[in-house]
Amino acid sequence: MKKRGYATITFERPPVIGAHAGIVGPKEGEGPLGKYFDQIYEDPMMGEKTWEQAESALQRKAVSAVLDKGGLCAGNVDYFFAGDLLGQSIASSFGLEGFCRPVFGLYGACATIGEALILSAICTASDMAQTAMAVTSSHFASAERQFRFPLEYGSQRPLSATWTVTGSGAFLVASGKAAGGNLPAASHARITAVTPGQIVDMGVRDSMNMGACMAPAACHTIETHFRETGTGPDDFDAIITGDLGYVGQDILIGLMQKKGFDLKQKHMDCGIEIFDRSTQDTHSGGSGCGCSAAVLSAFILPKLETGQWKRVLFVPTGALLSPVSFNEGKGVPGIAHGIKLEAPGA
Amino acid sequence: MKKRGYATITFERPPVIGAHAGIVGPKEGEGPLGKYFDQIYEDPMMGEKTWEQAESALQRKAVSAVLDKGGLCAGNVDYFFAGDLLGQSIASSFGLEGFCRPVFGLYGACATIGEALILSAICTASDMAQTAMAVTSSHFASAERQFRFPLEYGSQRPLSATWTVTGSGAFLVASGKAAGGNLPAASHARITAVTPGQIVDMGVRDSMNMGACMAPAACHTIETHFRETGTGPDDFDAIITGDLGYVGQDILIGLMQKKGFDLKQKHMDCGIEIFDRSTQDTHSGGSGCGCSAAVLSAFILPKLETGQWKRVLFVPTGALLSPVSFNEGKGVPGIAHGIKLEAPGA
Numbered sequence: 001m002k003k004r005g006y007a008t009i010t011f012e013r014p015p016v017i018g019a020h021a022g023i024v025g026p027k028e029g030e031g032p033l034g035k036y037f038d039q040i041y042e043d044p045m046m047g048e049k050t051w052e053q054a055e056s057a058l059q060r061k062a063v064s065a066v067l068d069k070g071g072l073c074a075g076n077v078d079y080f081f082a083g084d085l086l087g088q089s090i091a092s093s094f095g096l097e098g099f100c101r102p103v104f105g106l107y108g109a110c111a112t113i114g115e116a117l118i119l120s121a122i123c124t125a126s127d128m129a130q131t132a133m134a135v136t137s138s139h140f141a142s143a144e145r146q147f148r149f150p151l152e153y154g155s156q157r158p159l160s161a162t163w164t165v166t167g168s169g170a171f172l173v174a175s176g177k178a179a180g181g182n183l184p185a186a187s188h189a190r191i192t193a194v195t196p197g198q199i200v201d202m203g204v205r206d207s208m209n210m211g212a213c214m215a216p217a218a219c220h221t222i223e224t225h226f227r228e229t230g231t232g233p234d235d236f237d238a239i240i241t242g243d244l245g246y247v248g249q250d251i252l253i254g255l256m257q258k259k260g261f262d263l264k265q266k267h268m269d270c271g272i273e274i275f276d277r278s279t280q281d282t283h284s285g286g287s288g289c290g291c292s293a294a295v296l297s298a299f300i301l302p303k304l305e306t307g308q309w310k311r312v313l314f315v316p317t318g319a320l321l322s323p324v325s326f327n328e329g330k331g332v333p334g335i336a337h338g339i340k341l342e343a344p345g346a
Numbered sequence: 347m348k349k350r351g352y353a354t355i356t357f358e359r360p361p362v363i364g365a366h367a368g369i370v371g372p373k374e375g376e377g378p379l380g381k382y383f384d385q386i387y388e389d390p391m392m393g394e395k396t397w398e399q400a401e402s403a404l405q406r407k408a409v410s411a412v413l414d415k416g417g418l419c420a421g422n423v424d425y426f427f428a429g430d431l432l433g434q435s436i437a438s439s440f441g442l443e444g445f446c447r448p449v450f451g452l453y454g455a456c457a458t459i460g461e462a463l464i465l466s467a468i469c470t471a472s473d474m475a476q477t478a479m480a481v482t483s484s485h486f487a488s489a490e491r492q493f494r495f496p497l498e499y500g501s502q503r504p505l506s507a508t509w510t511v512t513g514s515g516a517f518l519v520a521s522g523k524a525a526g527g528n529l530p531a532a533s534h535a536r537i538t539a540v541t542p543g544q545i546v547d548m549g550v551r552d553s554m555n556m557g558a559c560m561a562p563a564a565c566h567t568i569e570t571h572f573r574e575t576g577t578g579p580d581d582f583d584a585i586i587t588g589d590l591g592y593v594g595q596d597i598l599i600g601l602m603q604k605k606g607f608d609l610k611q612k613h614m615d616c617g618i619e620i621f622d623r624s625t626q627d628t629h630s631g632g633s634g635c636g637c638s639a640a641v642l643s644a645f646i647l648p649k650l651e652t653g654q655w656k657r658v659l660f661v662p663t664g665a666l667l668s669p670v671s672f673n674e675g676k677g678v679p680g681i682a683h684g685i686k687l688e689a690p691g692a
Binding site for chain 1 (some may be wrong): 461
């Protein structure tokens with residue numbers, strides 16, 4: 001149900017996240033969340049010839065893990081919603097072609113898993129699909145090649161920079177009633193509302209400070225969700241952004257304060273959680289389409305599934321940055337998508 | 347309604363395309379469809395400083411034209427579904443940020459308008475949205491910079507190459523009952539079924555022959571649609587692909603023949619229609635996200651709206667090509683999305 005003029009959809013029959021997997025590379029495996037991931041690959045090349053192909057392999061492995069967990073084959077997935085950071089989304093195209101199912105390619109920078117989950121939820125909540133697979137990935141080295149300096153330069157990174165996560169998260173979203181395979185709906189987190197975000201451009205031009213670029217978009221989406229659903233920070237166990245990092249977190253909390261909402265006790269950021277700032281040299285935190293996706297699967301959903309948390313607002317954040325637009329002097333607009341996740345049958 | 351295991355959704359309450367616009371650059375304006383476009387811009391820079399910003403301006407103009415025609419403001423559009431060919435979809439991000447509405451960024455190469463229309467139709471048919479704007483663009487010069495040689499080289503193009511269309515098409519999709527503004531549902535074409543496509547990789551490695559890369563995907567989607575809906579070429583006034591061009595058309599007709607379907611009398615290709623092969627030096631035809639989108643608005647929908655055609659299968663086609671994957675020796679997979687369009691109230 002969506003009220004006229006609202007961005008938020010509140011689902012009358014909330015779809016569930018039936019099975020999911022978060023898989024990562026070696027650095028993420030050594031981080032504070034290491035023990036929670038489904039798979040940790042010691043070889044960042046994943047046995048492939050290029051970093052881009054390694055990223056495709058991450059998506060393939062994540063989807064395969066979800067299918068295994070759900071006791072499903074690819075033919076049980078109605079539609080794939082997938083994306084990554086690379087130009088023309090090649091990690092997704094080459095990662096998913098072998099599953100031979102319809103694919104909707106998405107691009108929303110590091111907020112792409114939000115787009116994928118929202119569209120999967122819309123399709124399954126409305127019975128336009130029975131199952132949809134939301135999957136995104138990122139890879140430190142393919143992202144550096146795409147956006148920044150050749151790694152061989154050994155360029156120094158400013159403290160506001162984030163470290164692109166090598167990882168992927170995949171989620172089988174299913175209509176509440178029948179998910180097929182061995183997916184009993186009663187034990188799975190539910191997507192009860194979604195607030196798709198708009199592009200927010202505050203004119204920030206520092207591609208090495210993406211937290212600052214994205215914080216205004218996160219603020220806009222969170223405020224919109226609160227306003228349209230009549231809720232506030234107290235209604236959630238946590239408000240979880242994607243990859244604002246330490247710099248962006250400070251900005252978000254300040255911006256929300258001005259809007260009259262105190263996020264300080266409730267805010268969590270996937271990019272902050274995934275690395276240990278003091279030992280891993282990742283500066284402001286982790287980032288990338290794979291960051292919030294892998295953390296959602298490994299860390300957030302289990303807390304809902306076990307009832308430790310009742311309700312969270314998951315807000316993946318994206319910096320709409322390209323080397324071309326940036327070199328042509330354009331700013332870095334942000335986007336953030338809001339997804340309200342609730343414990344099973346809560 | 348979607349049968350289990352099918353790709354195709356048949357809408358019980360088909361959404362309508364309430365208002366639409368196709369706008370192009372000077373070369374497209376001089377082509378055979380010149381008189382049908384809403385706006386033709388003589389300056390391919392659109393008064394902007396870069397080609398990429400010019401492409402953003404095309405999207406902005408197309409959306410504004412649709413809003414004007416529909417007597418709507420941006421606030422009447424629930425969600426935007428948008429994409430383009432450029433890395434990180436910058437033409438869309440910078441083109442749409444000013445409308446301040448939720449945006450789902452899409453990437454499906456030149457088939458992106460198919461993705462956008464399908465998702466707009468799903469959202470409005472299910473009342474998850476009342477209105478959705480599907481918009482895509484391409485620009486000859488921004489695409490050459492993204493994918494091929496610097497224009498200044500004056501490189502020779504093989505005869506199998508296509509010419510990227512400078513243009514944009516935008517479509518306001520609305521639920522059948524109430525579109526708002528001055529949009530009487532009775533005079534608008536309806537989206538009665540959709541068949542999202544899967545990635546088809548036949549190992550074609552020639553980025554200068556995208557027709558050959560995409561034809562197998564078009565064949566797969568058209569055959570799937572026929573099989574799942576129990577229809578064939580005789581049930582349609584035309585089967586219209588996006589930008590296979592002359593080379594891809596021959597391949598598609600041959601492939602479909604082997605599947606038992608004779609497309610020869612019914613096939614049309616937007617890339618073939620938009621340029622005059624003999625005078626415009628465009629070789630195999632036009633291509634780009636803007637090609638099928640602008641032709642759909644200017645040439646196809648009017649034939650349905652006036653009842654000249656009763657029913658068409660619109661199948662935008664995309665080559666999932668990136669300079670990175672291509673230079674790393676990967677092939678060029680194709681994707682095609684099928685949309686069944688019918689005359690008002692037919």
